[in-house]
Amino acid sequence: MYSWGDLRLDSEAFEVSYKGITLRLYPKEYELLKLFFDYPNHVLSPSIIIERLWSDDSVPTESAVRTHIKGLRRKLKEVGADDVIQTVHSLGYRLKPLPKKTTQSECSLNPMLMQLLALHFSEYAIVDRNLIVLEVSPGVKNFSDYPWDVAIGRNVTLAFPELIGLESTFLEVLENKKKSFDIKGIARVNNSRRPDYINIYVIAMSIKESSLQNLLILFEDSSEKMILKQQVVQKENEFYLLLGESSIN
Known part of the structure; x- marks a missing residue:
């Protein structure tokens, strides 16, 4: 609702x-x-x-x-x-x-970070150390192939299976052993309402009045960059193919 x-x-x-x-x-x-x-x-x-x-x-x-x-x-x-x-x-x-x-309940993010997210057309999810979703921005569902699994109280890997098996890496981020973590160029199922490719960034965020931290997961639409990169690679392949044919002749 x-x-x-x-x-x-x-x-x-x-x-x-x-x-x-x-x-x-x-x-x-x-x-x-x-x-x-x-x-x-x-x-x-x-x-x-x-x-x-x-x-x-x-x-x-x-x-x-x-x-x-x-x-x-x-x-x-x-x-x-x-x-x-x-x-x-x-x-x-x-x-x-x-x-x-x-307005509805205030977001946990500070205004400066919210402006940064808006500028980059990004969405976010906040999860605890067990990867249970605590908070999400409304548009996160558009970045998942399983939008019905994007919900507070559920494990974030249900909506984003790309994060399965990365628990030890997330723990390093939470314990400040690793500053951040990212996965780039993730392809999405073809759907006109979703990005073709996304980037995922993970950083730690402090919990008010606590020494513990949660994970802030940022989702970015990288479709334009990936499609452009593919076009460049295709042009390079075509160039070398033509170059090879000319050397044979």
Whole structure:
């Protein structure tokens, strides 16, 4: 269940309501609103919205994206939910920040780190020394091939099996024997709503009023870098292949 003030989005029932009034949204309007809930601290450009919500065979124009946003805003306004989605001029759109007194429970991360995560379009999970999830950002599910296993109280390896067998390495990070740990270029199952490749970074974070530490796991979308790297390698292979053919001739 997602919430923004009195606005509710039930991702299991695929329902949106405001003060108990159900909104009748088109599928893309629902997906668009959910995308803003998944990334509440991000400014989403039209190109990012297209990448997340549309497959390659039906890519709309940025003008069409704006039309969807206008339609969503109109339906929200009809039930009294004004100014839910803000326009950040020349950049894109975002979920309007709520007044501090009405926001949900505060995140354990300091504001500077949160800004860094937003800048790099990253998500995070906080786990204890037994790898049990204590806290996650909403968008983490988009980085997992098993999004239904991303949940507080569950072992993080259920959602990210790439972390299985690394317990001793994580212990070294917790005991400050190793500063950090990372796994780069992890391929994801083909899905238009998920990155093609991700990077995972693991660092220790202090627990308030305790000498113990938890693990902060950061997830970064590395699709663009990996695809570019693959293209460079392919061009190099083609070059050497042509070079070999010319030497034979």
